[in-house]
Amino acid sequence: MTNCPCGSLHSLETCCLPYIxxxxxxxxxxxxxxxxYTAYTLHAASYLFDTTAPxxxxxTSKKAIxxxxxxxxxxxxxVVDFTETTVTFKAYYFDHKGYPQEHYEKSSFCFQEGCWFYVDGVFY
Ligand SMILES: [Zn+2]
Structure with missing residues (x-):
């Protein structure tokens, strides 16, 4: 069993995968x-596109994602901080040249017709 990429300490199958x-x-x-975030690690572009607010x-485009x-x-x-409609987080990754990078963002979300969507983000 591997822990979910999102850092929850739950397995992927019981954490983010059912949503994706x-x-x-x-x-x-x-x-x-x-x-x-987990969808990024799995290259699940459709999920990322579909959970972006219309x-x-x-x-954006699925191709770019x-x-x-x-x-x-x-x-x-x-996850540094969160409210009902915002999440402040740092995502760590290595870019295509192999350099370590830190993506620091405060994301905004909205709840529409029973689903949560990503609206946009402020980058630090
Ligand atoms: Zn997860």
Whole structure:
């Protein structure tokens, strides 16, 4: 059993995977953020696209998401802080040249028609 990439200490199968496979509704913004990080590690571009708020989708594409997910080696996620609709986190990864990078973001989420969506983020 491997721990879920999101750092929860649960297994992938009981943590983020049911959300990514759309077998379970995502209950909170924090949960969506964690499962989106895990989706990056799994190159699950469809999930990342589908959980982007419809109005924000025009700023991205599945192809761009997949390229970003696949070119980096994802190391770990630290959730620094969260509220009902925001999550501040650091994602650590190695870029395509092998350099360690830290992505520090405060993401905003919205709840629409029973589902949580990623809206946008402030980058630090
Ligand atoms: Zn997880």
């Amino acid at each position: 496979n759309k077998e379970k509704q995502v209950p909170t913004a924090e949960c969506l953020m964690r499962s989106r 109005l924000s989708r025009r700023f 997949l390229a970003w997910a696949a070119q980096n080696t994802w190391v770990k996620l630290d």
